[in-house]
Amino acid sequence: MQKTSPIGIFDSGYGGLTVFRSIADRLPDYQYIYLGDNARSPYGDHSFDTIYKYTLECVEWLFAKGCELVILACNTASAKALRTIQQKDLPAKYPGKRVLGVIRPTAEVINQFTSSKTVGVMGTRGTINSQSYLLEINKFFPEIRVYQQSCPMWVPLIENNEHLQSGADFFINEYCRQLMTQSDDIDCVLLACTHYPLLLPKLKKVFPDYINILTQGEIVAASLVDYLQRHPDIEKKLSRNQEKSFFTSGDPLAFDEHASIFFGEDLKSEKM
Known part of the structure; x- marks a missing residue:
């Protein structure tokens, strides 16, 4: 029987496509389904309970x-929904399935990108207020000092394709400052x-030239490669037909x- 188990990739909107691109480049043979919850984006200013509810609904749709x-x-879903889904929902209803996030893989390797052991984290209000990066980085590298900055205007600017216009400069410069x-x-950073x-x-x-600006796509992709190598029971279930579907x-x-x-x-998407 042909395996028909795609890797699901979820984001509140478009941003997860940057991670998907890196994953697809590293693991081109697999089948993927991407789901963007654009109708309810952005997630950053929603409550914990709302983000958990929305994320679980989308995860269950992918299941x-x-x-x-x-x-x-x-990041917002990883910060506010992942732990509950992993600890409560998967054991109770989906014991054979797995849900992974983007925070832990990043925290595990952050030490490779700082010489001063001083890191800045820029994210949505939801991610920053959750303190997830502070806690995760401290767990792996207690010697690293973490400073955080919420950037509530960045996602709306990006989702409306205004981020490269001159009108976005104030919000970019101000949050960095x-x-x-x-x-x-x-x-x-x-x-x-x-x-x-x-x-x-x-x-x-x-930012000054000495600042290492760190994005997550390659980090998450490398972490997924390692995860599949360490979990052959999951990897053998995945279909390999190089198909990509977008919803x-x-x-x-x-x-x-x-x-x-x-x-x-x-790309061409469908309504979920």
Whole structure:
């Protein structure tokens, strides 16, 4: 019998496509289903309970599509929903399935990107308020000092394709300034939102040259490669037909228009 278990990749909107791109480049043979909850994006300012509810609904939708493994390519969902889903929902209802996030893989390797052991984290209000990066980095590297900055305007600017316009400069410059005034020792800035890589051209102009600006796509992709090697019981269930399917809770035409910017190629989505 042919295996029909895609890898599910979920994000509140478009940002997870930057992670998906890296995963697909590293693991091109597998089948993938991407789901963007664009109708309810952004997640950053929602409550813990709301984000958990929305994320679980989308994870269960991917499970119903045959996914044995789902990646939460969304920092806010990883921060506010992943632990509950892993500890409560999977054992009770889906004991054979797995859900992974983007925070732990990043925290596990953050020490490789800082010489001063001082890191800045930029993310949505939900991710920053959860303190998830602070806790996870401290768990692996207690010697690293972490300074955080929420950037509530960045996702709306990116999702409306206004991030490279001159009108976005104030919010980009201001959030970067607020982070850097917290410590002169910061030499690594983690973009803890999968939307933020689209800001790299402007961020590289704002931050000093010695700042290492860290995105998550390659990190998460490398972590997934390692995970599948360590969990052959999961890997053997996955289908390998190189198919990529895209779904959105919003308008597919609007999704297709914006998503190509994040994914790096034209795509066609369906309504979930």
